[in-house]
Amino acid sequence: MRKPIIIGNWKMNKTRNEALKFIYAIKDQVVSNDQVESVICAPFPYLRCLVKRQGSSLRIGAQNMHFEKSGAYTGEVSADMLSLIGVSYVILGHSERREMFNETDESVNKKVHEALTHQLTPIVCVGESLEQRENHTTNQVIEQQTVAALSGLTVDQVKKVVIAYEPIWAIGTGRTATAEQANETIGYIREVVERIYGKEAANAIRIQYGGSVNPANIKELMSQEHIDGALVGGASLDPNSFLSLVNYAD
Numbered sequence: 001m002r003k004p005i006i007i008g009n010w011k012m013n014k015t016r017n018e019a020l021k022f023i024y025a026i027k028d029q030v031v032s033n034d035q036v037e038s039v040i041c042a043p044f045p046y047l048r049c050l051v052k053r054q055g056s057s058l059r060i061g062a063q064n065m066h067f068e069k070s071g072a073y074t075g076e077v078s079a080d081m082l083s084l085i086g087v088s089y090v091i092l093g094h095s096e097r098r099e100m101f102n103e104t105d106e107s108v109n110k111k112v113h114e115a116l117t118h119q120l121t122p123i124v125c126v127g128e129s130l131e132q133r134e135n136h137t138t139n140q141v142i143e144q145q146t147v148a149a150l151s152g153l154t155v156d157q158v159k160k161v162v163i164a165y166e167p168i169w170a171i172g173t174g175r176t177a178t179a180e181q182a183n184e185t186i187g188y189i190r191e192v193v194e195r196i197y198g199k200e201a202a203n204a205i206r207i208q209y210g211g212s213v214n215p216a217n218i219k220e221l222m223s224q225e226h227i228d229g230a231l232v233g234g235a236s237l238d239p240n241s242f243l244s245l246v247n248y249a250d
Helices: 016-026 044-051 079-084 095-100 105-117 130-134 138-150 155-160 179-197 199-204 218-222 239-246
Strands: 005-009 037-041 058-062 089-092 121-126 162-165 206-210 229-232
Touching: 005 089, 005 162, 005 206, 005 239, 016 044, 016 239, 037 089, 044 058, 079 105, 089 105, 105 121, 105 138, 121 138, 130 138, 138 162, 138 179, 155 179, 155 199, 162 179, 179 199, 179 206, 179 218, 218 229, 229 239
Parallel strands: 005 037, 005 229, 037 058, 058 089, 089 121, 121 162, 162 206, 206 229
Antiparallel strands: none
């Protein structure tokens, strides 16, 4: 049985005081980590102060990292820097990073390897554009991104990865794939993993849905066979909304 995982991606939002106020409001209210993994991926400046206040059932993640250990990479942070301050997760290959900052399948794969080397759980984002969906190439696009991201990993490493399926056309638009559409595509991702790494890895890897997830649709999404969680943007910025998402089973 795969443990559900709900991840809030704050993107470039909140001041330090707002971030702390949020954490104090939710850290003792989230459902036990034994039932659901709850994660907040915050901007870099707040990571250490949030880790110190995360409590027993909440974990803190980063929104990006570099694949090199050190060097002349102005403005970047390494996996080692994140792990040493207690960060547990890192989002890799988000569509906004791919589109705005020229991230490639190759760079995402390098980051996945480096994250796992430093005991960070990679949250690997894959997703198609509206044009690609309308052209019926969703599966081809998703397969290419998934295969590239996991390339060179062992079966045990694949089991530790979280994949977030985020159709680009549903991110921040208010539009969302139906629960059935999301489940179908996530089921296909699981088939791709099984084809390359075997049934054990496919059954173990957790695959989330992301794209205008909110308290009104979380239960329906989480009721689907292949959906193991949600990567949430705007709805994760409000503490009550985030609590509704992580406590969806109630």
